[in-house]
Amino acid sequence: MKQLTALTQPSPEDLRKEIRKCRTMTKSPFAVNLTLLPALVPPDYHAYARVIIEEGIRIVETAGNSPGPVIKQLKAAKCTILHKCTTIRHAQSAIKLGVDFLSIDGFECAGHVGESDITNFILLSRARQSLGVPFIASGGFADGQGLAAALSLGAEGINMGTRFMCTIEAPIHQKVKEAIVYAQETDTELVLRRWKNTSRLFANKVAKEAVKVERESTSGKFEDVAPYVSGKRGREVFINGDVDYGVWTAGQVIGLIHDIPSCKELVERIEREAEETIKKAGSLIVGGGSSADPPPGEVGEKMNSPGAEIWGVGQSKL
C-alpha cells in the first residue's frame, strides 16, 4: 500500500490537488497519512481530514497526540484506519477509539519516536502478546531479513520510510540519497526531547546545533531551538540537495542502506531475502517440519504453558 503524507502539503486544498495528481499516476489504491503533533501554529487537522474523506480515500494512517476527534471524524466516513504508535498504552487507547489496525513504531524509527524509547524487539512482541488487532512493524526495516524477523515477532508486514527515500524513484535530490548511503547507524540525533516531541533526525550540522541549543538553553523556551528545526528549511534539502540546509528525519536503518535501487528491484530483493531467510531458519529445525500440530494462537499463550510456574507459585531458593 503506497501512501501520501497530508502535512507535507501546505494546505488542505494542496492536499486535494496532490491526491488528484496521484490518481493520474497510479491505478492502485493509496492511503493518506495524517499526523497530529504539537506545533506553534497547529494545522487545521479537521480540514485535512475532510479533504481526505471528500476525495474518497479509503485508508488513512493516523498518528500523534490526541487523535480521538480526527479518528472519530474518519471512522464516521467509514475510512479504514491504520494508527501509528510508539507505546502499547497508546495502541490500546487507539483500539478503543475503533482503529482497524496498528503500525508499531520502535525507538529506531525516523521522526517521532515518542518518549518511551522502547525498541521494536520489545514493542512488536508486546503487541503480539497484548493487542487483539493486526499490526505492521515500522522503524528499522530495509531488507528481507528484517521482514522475516518482524513476521517472527507477530507483525503482518513492514512499513519502510527511510529505505524508500533511497530509491531511484524517490523525488528527492541525489545528494540526499548519497548521504544516506554514506551514513552509519550512529548518524542520527534525537531532537526536541526537552519539549516531549522527540524526533529522530539525520545528524547533519543543523541537527547537531539544535541538540546543542536544546542542551544549553537556560530559558528552556522552544523559541530558542525553533530556527534550527524549521520544517520549511528541511523540505528545501530534498530540492536543493544541500544536506545541511535544514533538518530532515532518518531512522537508525540508514546504517543498513548501501545502495540506491529502483523500487521494483528493492521490493523483489526484500521478498527474495525474506524467503531465503525463512527457509534457512527452517533448515535448523531438527527433523524439520515433522510436527503435525498447527501453530497455536499467540495471545496469552505463555501464561498457560503446561509446567510453567505462574508467579506466586514458583519457589525461590531463598
Place this chain on the structure above:
Amino acid sequence: MKQLTALTQPSPEDLRKEIRKCRTMTKSPFAVNLTLLPALVPPDYHAYARVIIEEGIRIVETAGNSPGPVIKQLKAAKCTILHKCTTIRHAQSAIKLGVDFLSIDGFECAGHVGESDITNFILLSRARQSLGVPFIASGGFADGQGLAAALSLGAEGINMGTRFMCTIEAPIHQKVKEAIVYAQETDTELVLRRWKNTSRLFANKVAKEAVKVERESTSGKFEDVAPYVSGKRGREVFINGDVDYGVWTAGQVIGLIHDIPSCKELVERIEREAEETIKKAGSLIVGGGSSADPPPGEVGEKMNSPGAEIWGVGQSKL
C-alpha cells in the same frame, strides 16, 4: 552454555571458590564473564583472568572498556573468547584483537547499553552485513519468537539474562522475580549517561532518585550520584527481597516476562515457540519451499544484487 560472572565475586580467590563449587554442581562445561568497566577503585582484572585460566575455564566472555590487555592474556592461554559489544566499531576492534565470536548487545539490554543507543534490529543486521565472525544476540530476548527473529537477522543464538532471573532456580529473592513479572517494558531507567557509563536499571525508587540527581547536580561530580548506584546495596536486593534497597539491572524485556517457570520448562518452551514461529513463517511463502537454491552467503550480498543501482549510478528525478 551456562556462565558465571567474575565480578559478582568480591575477589579473584572468591571466583576460584565459585568455579570449583560450580564444577561440583554440573558436569557440563561453563564459561566465565569478565567485564571491564570504569570504577572508582577498579578490580584487579588480570588477577581475575589468571584465576579463570588456572581453573581451566575454556570459554570466557569479555566486555567493557579497553579489553585489549585482558583479551591478550586469555588468548595466550588459548581460551575461546566471546566478546560482548554494543557498537559495530567495538566489535571490529575486538575481532582485530583475536576474539572468536561476538555477543551483540542492543540498546534494549540490561546493564551497560553503551552510549550509541543502537537497537538490536539495526545492530544484528549490521553485524551480519559487516562482521566476518559468528555472533549471538543479547538484549531483548525472552521467548521463541525472539529467538526466531534473531536467527532471521543472522545471529547464531540468543543470550538471556533478565529472563533467567525470573526462573524458579535463580538464586534471588522471590519478591525480585515478582517485581519483574509485574513490570512493564517502560519500567527501566538509563543511569550514568552523564559519565559515559550508561546502565539500564530496574526503575525502582533509588534508580529514579539517581536519575534525578544526575540531571540536577550542578557540580556534575560522580560522587553526587555514587551513593545511589552502589553495587553492594544492589546485590543485597537479591537476598533481602526489598526491590527498592539498591539498584539492579533489568532489560526492557521485563515487559515480555509474565511468569516464573523452571529453566527446563523455559528452554523447552522457547524451542517449541521458535519452531512454531519458523514453520508459520514458512507457510507464508507462496509455493512454499519449491526453490531448489540453497540460501546464499550474506556478507556483502546486497551490494551485488542484479539490477540494484549502486549509489552514484542511480538517477534521481531532480
